[in-house]
Amino acid sequence: MVKISIGMPIYNVAEYLSKCLDSIINQTFTDFEVIMVDDGSTDGRSFEICQEYVERDKRFRLIHQKNGGRSAARNTALKNMTGEYITWVDSDDWIEDDYFERLIRTQERTGADMVCIGIKTFMNNEFYMGSHQDKYGAFPGHVIPKKLVCPIFSGGSMH
Numbered sequence: 001m002v003k004i005s006i007g008m009p010i011y012n013v014a015e016y017l018s019k020c021l022d023s024i025i026n027q028t029f030t031d032f033e034v035i036m037v038d039d040g041s042t043d044g045r046s047f048e049i050c051q052e053y054v055e056r057d058k059r060f061r062l063i064h065q066k067n068g069g070r071s072a073a074r075n076t077a078l079k080n081m082t083g084e085y086i087t088w089v090d091s092d093d094w095i096e097d098d099y100f101e102r103l104i105r106t107q108e109r110t111g112a113d114m115v116c117i118g119i120k121t122f123m124n125n126e127f128y129m130g131s132h133q134d135k136y137g138a139f140p141g142h143v144i145p146k147k148l149v150c151p152i153f154s155g156g157s158m159h
Contacts, residue, residue, distance in 0.1 A: 005083030040067030
């Protein structure tokens with residue numbers, strides 16, 4: 001079993017996809033699998049790019065399905081993940097080289113069930129920093145009650 005399963009819904013993102021996948025290959029933490037779900041791309045290139053990465057790196061897996069939307073693609077990815085932990089990377093994003101390492105270190109240090117980190121957005125040729133501090137920083141020890149993280153747990157049982 002791998003440590004991290006990375007889910008990636010893909011739909012018509014050929015312009016950004018190689019940069020995204022390269023940012024995953026270049027991670028300092030390497031115990032992961034990438035479950036790419038091509039959700040019926042029609043751009044003629046997204047699926048081919050995914051195939052190239054599957055051929056280059058055995059940690060990449062590709063599933064093609066009829067277009068069902070992002071939620072359907074995420075559900076397909078979830079069904080095929082084998083990792084101890086899961087995370088998502090949008091196919092039009094790229095991540096810093098130590099992204100997974102930082103997630104795992106934070107989880108191991110804190111024992112958290114869920115780890116969130118800030119975001120860096122690139123728009124109009126500028127970077128913008130975002131944080132969850134304003135939303136979750138007020139909780140003692142940054143421990144967020146389950147009812148706020150996932151409403152399904154708020155009643156004490158899962159349905």
